[in-house]
Amino acid sequence: xxPPVPFGQYVPIESPVHRLESRAKMGLIVGYTALLxxxxxxxxxxxxxxLAALAIAISRVPWRLPLRGLRAIAFLLAFxxxxxxxxxxxxxxxxxxxxxLGIDPDGLATGSFFALRIVLLxxxxxxxTLTTSPVQLTDGLERIMHPLELLRxxxxxxxxxxxxxxxxxxxxxxxxxxxxxxxSSRGAxxxxxxxxxxxxxxxxxxxxxxxxxxxxxxxxxTAMEARCYRGGAGRTRLHESRMRxxxxxxxxxxxxxxxxxALVL
Amino acid sequence: MALTFxxxxxxxxxxxxxxxxxxxxxxxxxxxxxxxxxLGPTGSGKSTLLRVAAGLLAPEVGTVLIDGEPVQxxxxxxxxxxxxxxxSPETQLFAETVLDDIAFGPRNQGLSEESARQHAxxxxxxxxxxxxxxxxxxxxxxxxxxxxxxxxxxxLAMSPRYLLLDEPTAGLDGSGRRDLAAALAAARMxxxxxxxxxxxxxxxxxxxxxxxxxxxxxxxxxxxxxxIQRPAALADAGIRPPAVLxxxxxxxxxxxxxxxxxxxxxxxxxxxxxxREARA
Numbered sequence: 001x002x003p004p005v006p007f008g009q010y011v012p013i014e015s016p017v018h019r020l021e022s023r024a025k026m027g028l029i030v031g032y033t034a035l036l037x038x039x040x041x042x043x044x045x046x047x048x049x050x051l052a053a054l055a056i057a058i059s060r061v062p063w064r065l066p067l068r069g070l071r072a073i074a075f076l077l078a079f080x081x082x083x084x085x086x087x088x089x090x091x092x093x094x095x096x097x098x099x100x101l102g103i104d105p106d107g108l109a110t111g112s113f114f115a116l117r118i119v120l121l122x123x124x125x126x127x128x129t130l131t132t133s134p135v136q137l138t139d140g141l142e143r144i145m146h147p148l149e150l151l152r153x154x155x156x157x158x159x160x161x162x163x164x165x166x167x168x169x170x171x172x173x174x175x176x177x178x179x180x181x182x183x184s185s186r187g188a189x190x191x192x193x194x195x196x197x198x199x200x201x202x203x204x205x206x207x208x209x210x211x212x213x214x215x216x217x218x219x220x221x222t223a224m225e226a227r228c229y230r231g232g233a234g235r236t237r238l239h240e241s242r243m244r245x246x247x248x249x250x251x252x253x254x255x256x257x258x259x260x261x262a263l264v265l
Numbered sequence: 266m267a268l269t270f271x272x273x274x275x276x277x278x279x280x281x282x283x284x285x286x287x288x289x290x291x292x293x294x295x296x297x298x299x300x301x302x303x304l305g306p307t308g309s310g311k312s313t314l315l316r317v318a319a320g321l322l323a324p325e326v327g328t329v330l331i332d333g334e335p336v337q338x339x340x341x342x343x344x345x346x347x348x349x350x351x352x353s354p355e356t357q358l359f360a361e362t363v364l365d366d367i368a369f370g371p372r373n374q375g376l377s378e379e380s381a382r383q384h385a386x387x388x389x390x391x392x393x394x395x396x397x398x399x400x401x402x403x404x405x406x407x408x409x410x411x412x413x414x415x416x417x418x419x420x421l422a423m424s425p426r427y428l429l430l431d432e433p434t435a436g437l438d439g440s441g442r443r444d445l446a447a448a449l450a451a452a453r454m455x456x457x458x459x460x461x462x463x464x465x466x467x468x469x470x471x472x473x474x475x476x477x478x479x480x481x482x483x484x485x486x487x488x489x490x491x492x493i494q495r496p497a498a499l500a501d502a503g504i505r506p507p508a509v510l511x512x513x514x515x516x517x518x519x520x521x522x523x524x525x526x527x528x529x530x531x532x533x534x535x536x537x538x539x540x541r542e543a544r545a
Contacts, residue, residue, distance in 0.1 A: 187423065
């Protein structure tokens with residue numbers, strides 16, 4: 001029995017958000033991104049936050065899963081906030097002043113605005129991957145990119161590459177976790193010492209991880225060739241996904257509302 | 266002096282929609298020098314039990330004690346408490362030479378370079394690989410069986426009091442299995458050995474203790490001899506009994522009568538002949 005690896009990954013449960021066609025969800029994400037980047041004030045972000053909260057509640061995905069992605073960007077958020085808030089020898093009144101450094105209230109507000117925008121973007125887009133399986137996601141992307149085939153863009157191959165890349169994210173995470181645990185049980189320490197020591201401590205993890213990944217990639221390529229894979233031309237799907245009336249209605253209504261909000265707010 | 270599991274329970278992703286109960290109220294005690302075999306089908310919680318024993322997972326309920334001390338992950342490994350050999354451990358080899366890879370653990374325990382290399386040479390000998398032939402070879406150029414024994418040596422070099430192995434013979438051919446069994450017999454001189462497997466054939470005949478897991482529940486815990494006399498406990502968990510035992514069970518179904526069941530082929534043959542003569 002293996003522990004599930006849930007970071008940003010598909011959560012296979014039943015909900016209206018899960019049932020929505022992947023292209024409809026991508027359309028909604030485009031509208032959501034437009035809302036976040038089109039609005040100039042906090043009002044737009046508050047609307048975005050309410051929409052994200054509503055979508056999470058409907059999706060029945062545990063709240064902590066979309067929020068978990070924020071740990072990875074904690075440094076970026078802190079940098080965004082401080083880059084706007086900190087002032088060197090500020091002439092105006094500051095909230096806090098330590099030596100030549102001061103925190104400017106206007107800068108703090110601007111930094112909070114940009115940091116919140118990033119937070120909402122990460123939470124919203126992670127909901128897409130949490131409620132859409134990798135196969136549905138790449139199927140949707142392939143269909144959206146389909147017109148590019150007229151320009152001889154190898155859409156099928158690109159979709160296959162994306163499918164495999166997405167499919168191997170959990171495998172790689174599992175493999176990395178397995179090697180880390182195995183080397184830990186041989187006494188390896190990954191959380192001690194300075195930056196250089198910590199980087200060196202990961203050599204016993206990275207070497208077997210890459211050796212195993214290259215071996216796996218080679219085996220996969222051979223297995224695909226053995227099953228007559230010759231690129232995307234002429235390939236059909238076992239399960240054809242179609243946009244239903246409900247998918248169109250949800251996407252168009254959602255996108256219209258968010259684009260309008262982006263213009264107004 | 267024992268590795269003790271007391272009412273251990275564990276659930277993966279507790280509180281989430283896809284939570285999985287892996288262990289429920291498992292208790293047993295393995296002494297130094299014992300060979301304990303944990304049997305169960307895929308998904309029964311065997312590997313989870315090993316991870317809990319090694320301190321890599323904290324039990325949700327219950328305790329794990331190593332010689333009376335609570336287990337504490339990497340710190341317990343560094344102190345020589347437990348050594349964990351994962352499934353396909355050869356995929357975790359990384360150093361340029363076999364000796365360097367085996368010495369990785371002892372170095373992490375704080376041994377000097379010379380002492381670490383001595384431990385590594387001894388461990389190579391324990392697993393039946395000649396140090397003069399293997400020490401300077403690349404771990405990436407070994408056969409499957411050799412690489413598996415090198416990985417085992419990497420853990421043995423840390424002189425663990427309890428050695429935990431997850432499906433150690435998976436993917437090995439006949440000679441690889443025999444070599445590994447011999448290496449484990451040697452390791453048992455110094456350590457308690459716990460082997461997790463779904464294959465009763467390999468280790469049950471040599472085991473002192475047996476534990477049968479089924480969907481996280483412990484359906485049997487006791488001396489291995491007792492399990493041999495109760496083959497239904499294996500069948501109920503979906504485990505195929507060893508071939509000798511299965512032959513005796515089938516003979517019983519055909520009317521033969523035995524006072525005891527055995528895994529020893531010689532004894533089983535004698536019992537079968539005696540049963541046939543008694544019927545005649």
